[in-house]
Amino acid sequence: xxxxxxxxxxxxxxxxxxxxxxxxxxxxxxxxxxxxxxxxxxxxxxxxxxxxxxxxxxxxxxxxxxxxxxxxxxxxxxxxxxxxxxxxxxxxxxxxxxxxxxxxxxxxxxxxxxxxxxxxxxxxxxxxxxxxxxxxxxxxxxxxxxxxxxxxxxxxxxxxxxxxxxxxxxxxxxxxxxxxxxxxxxxxxxxxxxxxxxxxxxxxxxxxxxxxxxxxxxxxxxxxxxxxxxxxxxxxxxxxxxxxxxxxxxxxxxxxxxxxxxxxxxxxxxxxxxxxxxxxxxxxxxxxxxxxxxxxxxxxxxxxxxxxxxxxxxxxxxxxxxxxxxxxxxxxxxxxxxxxxxxxxxxxxxxxxxxxxxxxxxxxxxxxxxxxxxxxxxxxxxxxxxxxxxxxxxxxxxxxxxxxxxxxxxxxx
Amino acid sequence: xxxxxxxxxxxxxxxxxxxxxxxxxxxxxxxxxxxxxxxxxxxxxxxxxxxxxxxxxxxxxxxxxxxxxxxxxxxxxxxxxxxxxxxxxxxxxxxxxxxxxxxxxxxxxxxxxxxxxxxxxxxxxxxxxxxxxxxxxxxxxxxxxxxxxxxxxxxxxxxxxxxxxxxxxxxxxxxxxxxxxxxxxxxxxxxxxxxxxxxxxxxxxxxxxxxxxxxxxxxxxxxxxxxxxxxxxxxxxxxxxxxxxxxxxxxxxxxxxxxxxxxxxxxxxxxxxxxxxxxxxxxxxxxxxxxxxxxxxxxxxxxxxxxxxxxxxxxxxxxxxxxxxxxxxxxxxxxxxxxxxxxxxxxxxxxxxxxxxxxxxxxxxxxxxxxxxxx
Numbered sequence: 001x002x003x004x005x006x007x008x009x010x011x012x013x014x015x016x017x018x019x020x021x022x023x024x025x026x027x028x029x030x031x032x033x034x035x036x037x038x039x040x041x042x043x044x045x046x047x048x049x050x051x052x053x054x055x056x057x058x059x060x061x062x063x064x065x066x067x068x069x070x071x072x073x074x075x076x077x078x079x080x081x082x083x084x085x086x087x088x089x090x091x092x093x094x095x096x097x098x099x100x101x102x103x104x105x106x107x108x109x110x111x112x113x114x115x116x117x118x119x120x121x122x123x124x125x126x127x128x129x130x131x132x133x134x135x136x137x138x139x140x141x142x143x144x145x146x147x148x149x150x151x152x153x154x155x156x157x158x159x160x161x162x163x164x165x166x167x168x169x170x171x172x173x174x175x176x177x178x179x180x181x182x183x184x185x186x187x188x189x190x191x192x193x194x195x196x197x198x199x200x201x202x203x204x205x206x207x208x209x210x211x212x213x214x215x216x217x218x219x220x221x222x223x224x225x226x227x228x229x230x231x232x233x234x235x236x237x238x239x240x241x242x243x244x245x246x247x248x249x250x251x252x253x254x255x256x257x258x259x260x261x262x263x264x265x266x267x268x269x270x271x272x273x274x275x276x277x278x279x280x281x282x283x284x285x286x287x288x289x290x291x292x293x294x295x296x297x298x299x300x301x302x303x304x305x306x307x308x309x310x311x312x313x314x315x316x317x318x319x320x321x322x323x324x325x326x327x328x329x330x331x332x333x334x335x336x337x338x339x340x341x342x343x344x345x346x347x348x349x350x351x352x353x354x355x356x357x358x359x360x361x362x363x364x365x366x367x368x369x370x371x372x373x374x375x376x377x378x379x380x381x382x383x384x385x386x387x388x389x390x391x392x393x394x395x396x397x398x399x400x401x402x403x404x405x406x407x408x409x410x411x412x413x
Numbered sequence: 414x415x416x417x418x419x420x421x422x423x424x425x426x427x428x429x430x431x432x433x434x435x436x437x438x439x440x441x442x443x444x445x446x447x448x449x450x451x452x453x454x455x456x457x458x459x460x461x462x463x464x465x466x467x468x469x470x471x472x473x474x475x476x477x478x479x480x481x482x483x484x485x486x487x488x489x490x491x492x493x494x495x496x497x498x499x500x501x502x503x504x505x506x507x508x509x510x511x512x513x514x515x516x517x518x519x520x521x522x523x524x525x526x527x528x529x530x531x532x533x534x535x536x537x538x539x540x541x542x543x544x545x546x547x548x549x550x551x552x553x554x555x556x557x558x559x560x561x562x563x564x565x566x567x568x569x570x571x572x573x574x575x576x577x578x579x580x581x582x583x584x585x586x587x588x589x590x591x592x593x594x595x596x597x598x599x600x601x602x603x604x605x606x607x608x609x610x611x612x613x614x615x616x617x618x619x620x621x622x623x624x625x626x627x628x629x630x631x632x633x634x635x636x637x638x639x640x641x642x643x644x645x646x647x648x649x650x651x652x653x654x655x656x657x658x659x660x661x662x663x664x665x666x667x668x669x670x671x672x673x674x675x676x677x678x679x680x681x682x683x684x685x686x687x688x689x690x691x692x693x694x695x696x697x698x699x700x701x702x703x704x705x706x707x708x709x710x711x712x713x714x715x716x717x718x719x720x721x722x723x724x725x726x727x728x729x730x731x732x733x734x735x736x737x738x739x740x741x742x743x744x745x746x747x748x749x750x751x752x753x754x755x756x757x758x759x760x761x762x763x764x765x766x767x768x769x770x771x772x773x774x775x776x777x778x779x780x781x782x783x784x785x786x787x788x
Binding site (some may be wrong): 008289293298386388390393 | 662669691693778
């Protein structure tokens with residue numbers, strides 16, 4: 001048992017570290033270190049330009065999408081090399097957020113189902129950040145129940161005509177392309193009538209409307225499709241096989257192994273170490289200590305859990321299911337920790353932004369953290385996944401199984 | 414990075430699991446609970462024959478000298494099987510104290526006897542309600558003669574010797590505390606068995622009246638040695654708790670698959686699934702924290718005090734969480750004497766306080782993290 005790199009790993013780490021030291025935008029380090037760091041949010045956003053510049057620089061030097069084949073813009077790296085890169089890239093990884101869905105989910109789907117010509121055309125600019133992709137899955141009537149989607153695709157000669165609406169589409173407003181799952185046959189059970197496509201987001205009939213979130217920001221969108229034409233050559237997988245194709249996408253969800261697990265604990269520990277309460281430092285208060293200790297062991301537990309997965313990768317083995325707990329634990333912790341910090345501030349805990357204590361970071365997290373427990377699988381869906389895939393418990397009884405989609409009861413469609 | 418046990422260590426774990434599955438079924442645990450014997454003597458002898466008692470004792474003192482990572486994987490299996498033997502008192506506490514601070518003669522006398530299963534040892538620390546603290550130690554040592562009472566002492570009524578924490582001065586400093594090695598057959602020692610929430614493990618009150626004892630380690634370093642022993646035991650008992658957590662989770666999972674109600678397996682209800690998923694989360698966090706503790710223990714790293722406290726807290730929470738919700742998944746049957754759920758629930762609640770309470774270790778963890786940050 002040790003934490004040492006193998007000689008090859010150490011060599012790879014040294015090369016990565018050296019390149020990052022020579023090339024990373026160090027002037028942004030302080031900003032990126034903040035838990036609520038600014039992020040690219042608008043098409044003409046200066047942060048998007050910074051993100052694209054960093055991604056392009058990485059791609060030119062062979063540090064983009066490390067695990068992809070070189071022909072498609074990657075490096076052909078091993079899983080453990082990818083983890084080492086993530087560790088070394090550190091906070092600069094936050095700059096890659098606009099590309100996370102495209103590279104983590106759309107790219108692997110294109111790689112699995114597109115033609116060789118399409119892969120050579122579309123994947124390198126996706127890897128380099130020159131083109132941004134989004135994922136058009138969720139709908140107003142199909143969030144956790146993705147397969148309940150209703151966006152229709154109807155064949156018209158060599159094209160398909162798309163009508164419907166998607167929602168919660170991150171980055172749709174600055175994306176160049178998207179992968180889109182549609183219903184091509186409503187007369188069969190819901191999982192069987194789906195088909196996947198990719199499309200140019202500038203196609204006629206595509207309308208992107210930002211959603212104003214509960215925290216006042218706008219990161220997600222509604223996307224409306226009105227008689228949008230997609231050539232059949234942009235279909236991914238067989239007609240009616242869209243559910244299986246979407247599973248490829250979802251299984252490729254950006255591997256979080258090796259990336260820093262953000263729980264908010266180090267910030268809370270620092271804050272409590274310096275915060276003076278009526279009777280002394282917060283960290284000397286036994287109630288505060290008890291709370292801190294509870295979160296400390298979750299924080300360390302998540303870190304060491306990721307070390308276990310990394311160790312499996314290092315040995316060329318598949319990591320076990322242990323990493324499935326990461327988002328479930330960290331999402332809840334972020335919210336609970338932020339609320340506890342604000343509570344320590346007394347009445348001032350109600351203030352935000354520049355008026356608040358500690359720069360308002362905890363309040364900003366209070367307002368943003370509900371989304372961490374919903375996006376990318378709600379806490380409840382994650383518990384289902386652990387229960388079913390890790391513990392082997394049966395799936396819920398599905399009343400819509402084997403029922404033609406157009407016979408499934410709804411609130412109206 | 415190789416943050417995992419080696420193939421040999423995993424093989425040893427499998428060997429221990431097979432051995433305990435055969436020699437320590439729930440029936441054997443129940444025999445001790447029902448008072449048929451104070452501990453399972455056959456199992457104790459078997460553990461000695463397998464070499465498990467001396468796995469972390471050097472060959473020079475009659476052990477196999479394999480090491481502490483090997484002891485961790487055995488500890489996990491002892492916890493999983495609820496082994497009704499004085500393993501933790503003898504191996505994690507008494508033997509570790511001897512290894513840390515014993516003279517050559519003391520080691521030669523007791524360590525081979527431990528490895529062969531001929532001697533049971535324990536640590537006599539607590540004196541009634543309260544947590545490990547120099548202030549809480551009232552038993553006096555004057556010119557090597559002990560007077561006072563220890564309670565509770567794990568396995569105190571079946572132990573052959575004890576490491577006793579005693580007060581030698583009243584300056585208010587840690588150096589007032591010294592450790593003594595006492596042969597419990599000595600004149601003036603009186604042990605009385607106490608009833609425990611977990612009757613598969615012995616608890617006792619031991620009164621010392623003018624008992625002659627020999628020092629273990631330097632007289633002014635007793636508290637420092639004791640703190641190190643407690644940290645080491647925290648990691649090892651953490652592995653017992655992890656083993657118990659996993660078993661309780663498996664029992665709950667298996668029952669949820671087996672039990673039919675409302676026309677379906679109860680494991681298909683989200684209320685049950687989510688409870689089991691949360692148990693898996695606790696058990697996974699505890700296992701990972703204990704692995705880190707194992708690394709710190711086996712390398713004698715400077716991180717051991719912090720790692721031990723993390724392992725202790727995380728594993729205590731996990732075992733209590735898993736054992737109580739295992740009963741909940743079982744419903745009424747889980748609350749019967751007949752089902753084994755309560756055996757794990759009992760053990761989890763005994764282990765949770767055996768080295769001092771959760772709040773004590775929480776306090777220790779934050780203090781240690783703070784010292785590290787200040788350094």
